[in-house]
Amino acid sequence: MSKLTLLYITIAAITALLLALFQYLYKSKLKSNLKYLLAALRTISIFGIFLLLINPKFESFTYFNEKPTLVVAIDNSESVSYLKQDEKSKEVVNTLMNDSELKERFNIQTYKFGKSVSSLDSLNFSERQTNIASVLKQFEEIYANLTAPIVLLSDGNQTYGADYSYIAKGIKQPIYPVILGDSTIHSDLSIKQLNVNRYVYLKNKFPVEIIANYSGNEAIETELKIWSGNTVVFKKTLKFNALKSSEIISTALTANSVGVIKYRVELVPLTTEKNKVNNIKNFGVEVIDQKTNIALVYDRLHPDLGALKKAIESNEQRSVSILKPQELIDEIIDFQLVILYQPNYNFKYLLNAIKEQNVNTFIISGTTTEWNLLQKTQGYFKQVVTNQTESFQPSLNKNYGTFIVENLDFNSFPPLQSEFGSLQITVPYETLLYKRVNGITTEDILLATFETEGTKHAILNGEDIWRWRSQSYLNTNSFNAFDEFINKLVQYLSSNKKRRRINVDYKSFYNGNDDVIISAQYFNKNFEFDNSASLSIVLNNKDDNSVREVPLLLNNGNYTVDLSGINAGLYEFTIKHNSESISVSGSFQVLEYNVEQQFLNADIEKLKAMATESNGAAYFTSETDKLIGTLISDNRYRTIQKSTKNIVSLIDWKYLLGLIALSLFVEWFIRKYNGLI
Structure with a gap:
């Protein structure tokens, strides 16, 4: 309470007393001692009212002890059990969790991780991917304002995500890796990396690049072979020694048939080799007969042109000509889709040719689009021409059903610019994106698709789509999400397939550690999306003829099923409606490859470097007691006494109001009883 407030309270007390004395001692005719009681009651009432007006604030402190947090994270991936460290890992965890001194010193929080991190309930060492970088990043966010050293039980072999040694440099908490593995170096051959395009073209040669590694001190000789079925299509003799530990092998194979072709790369193992699993790697390519040719037509240079070309050509099945x-008029029949970027009067003859040839189009408008020309050359849509521009952000129509749209974070995308006013489409259409202005989603069209007279069309009412691609990268550290969105739109526009009531999204083949997720959309007879349908997938493994049926669950506007973890092989599937006679079929292949079984040793050097960088220390599983002693004796992890300050206003103290009311009532009663009123 401040000195000024105390002064006000003192003045209020003196004033209250003087007023009461003035009324009952100076002016009053009472001769009995009753006048002193009434004066005291009046003083209490007036002083209480003055206190409410002054409203002084009182501070109170509560003290508590806060123990540091000990974060224990256990690697639950298959590589731990493959290195025969699963039982040792469980022993270390039990020792840490049951140590009485450690529990008294720390609040122990336990987690397990693979590709993602979760609270520890049980360990089965079945995760097919390891992402240590993601684990460290999440812990840094959760425990940013706490003292929370991290004990990381892992072999250090990461298969997914950013380099964790780089992420660890930004972690403020000390990290104590417990190394699951030994330091013995065994002679080992391995295929470190394999680079190949996913799509190739019939009768064309496609490049294959292989990085072969050797760990050991002796000079050895081996042979690298590439198999297609039971036929060796390439082989080369390799020589390694202590100074030459790796070699890059490049070759070109020929695609002789359409479809998914499976290959196997093999390094002939050494007689003394301990891990032979990492000597073999399967890969596949999808051979296609022809490319989809797309014309991107412009009369004004803009960053959107490069962004669209990059996005579309990220799928090797497509080629974009700007x-x-x-230049396009005489070659228009060579293209399956024409993208018209901000058409102006120089597009006049091209628009007439497109109409005559019944070509599919994707129109992108902007601040320089000549709407009067567009409205004269086609009868599908009309734009109110105001010669003013506006900016607007996208809002996804979750009921859009022409093709499956992934759940991009459209709300974070920057605004586009185009003509002010609404766009009206005069033929049946579906809105994919609405305009959003000042955070309010309108019914105005930003991106829509429609079909008419046997052709397919789309219109995007805004320029600066390159900013969307950049924002997608900022959101996900990858262009893939935006590129896939554009490619699905292009795939729909460049195809002449009729619309079906069940749309399915899947890949023709998956690598062994890929997430096998199949998405579907179901529409009723009026082609309206049905979010209450009961769909299931019947999966048939053609290698062993096993069949199983799994329901599809509604997730973000799509029906999905996660088949990750299924055995390698060729699969045929049928997605069906459980109460209607409607279904769609397809097939895919899962290539055999387990990335968690590619390691022979723990990555000791990397784990030790991470510990040193974070001011921690690395330990082996046999040094658990030493780790516990370090954690207990380290002065950085002392219990901290903290306080909480509570500021309470007197006006919130209900007893003061009661005291004022009571004193006024007693004073009134005494005066009334004695005939003074």
Whole structure:
């Protein structure tokens, strides 16, 4: 309480007393001692009212002890059990969790991790991917304002995500790796990396690059072979020694048939080799007969052109040619889709040719689009021409059903610019994106698709889509999400397939550690999305003829099923409606590969470097007691006494109001009883 407040209270007390004395001692005719009681009651009442007006604030402190947090994270991936460290890992965890001194010193929080992190309930060492970088990043966010050293039980072999040694440099908490593995070096051959395009073209040669590694001190000789079925299509003799531990092998194979072709790369193992699993790696390519040719037509240079070309050509099945309007007229029949970027009067003859040839189009408008020309050359849509521009952000129509749209974070995308006013489409259409202005989603069209006279069309009412691609990268550290969105739109527009009531999204083949997720959309007879349908997938493994049926669950507007972890092999599937006679079928292949079985040793050097960088220390499983002693004796992890300050206003103290009311009532009663009123 401040000195000024105390002064006000003192003045209030003196004033209250003087007023009461003035009324009952100076002016009053009472001769009995009753006047002193009434004066005291009046003083209490007036002083209480003055206190409410002054409203002084009182501070109170509560003290408590806060123990540091000990974060224990256990690697639950298959590589731990493959290195025969699963039982040792469980022993270390039990020792840490049951140590009485450690529990008295720390609040122990336990987690397990693979590709993602979760609270520890049980350990089965079945995770097919390891992402240590993601684990450290999440712990840094959760325990940013706490003292929370991290004990990391892992072999240090990461298979997914950013380099954790780089992420560890930004971690403020000390890290104590417990190394699951030994330091013995065994002679080992391995295929470190394999680079190949996913799509190739019939009768074309496609490059294959292989990085072969050797760990050991002796000079050895081996042979690398590439198999297609039972046929060796390439082989090369390799020589390694203590100074030459790796070699890059490049070759080109020929695609002789359409479809998914499976290959196997093999390094002939050494007689003394301990891990032979990492000597073999399967890969596949999808051979296609022809490319989809897309014309991107412009009359004004803009960053959108490069962004669209990059996004579309991220799928090797497609080729984009950037052309001027007059360059396309004579070659229009060579393209399956024409993208018209901000058409102006130089597009006049091209628009007429497109109408005559019944070509599918994707129109992107902007601040320089000549709407009067567009409205004269087609009868599908109308734009109110105001010669003013506006900015607007996208809002996804979750009921859009022409093709499956992944759940991009459209709300974070920057605004586009185009003509002010609403766009009206005069044929049946579906809105994919609505305009959002000042955070409010409108019914105005930003991106829509429609079909008419046997052709497919789309219109995007805004320029600066390159900013969307950049924002997608900032959100996910990858262009993939945006590129896939554009490619699905392009795939729909460049295809002449009729619309079906069940749309399915899947890949023709998956690598062994890929997430095998199949998505579907179901529409009723009026082609309206049905979010209450009961769909299931019947999965048939053609290698062993096993069949199983799994329900599809509604997730973010799509019906999905996660088949990750299924055995390698060729699969045929049928997605069916459980109460209607409607279904769709397909097939895919899962290539055999387990990335968690590619390691022979723990990555000791990397774990030790991470510990040193974070001011921690690395230990082996046999040094658990030493780790516990370090944690208990380290002065950085002392219990901290903290306090909480509570500021309470007197006006919130209900007893003061009661005291004022009571004193006024007693004073009134005494005066009334004695005939003074």
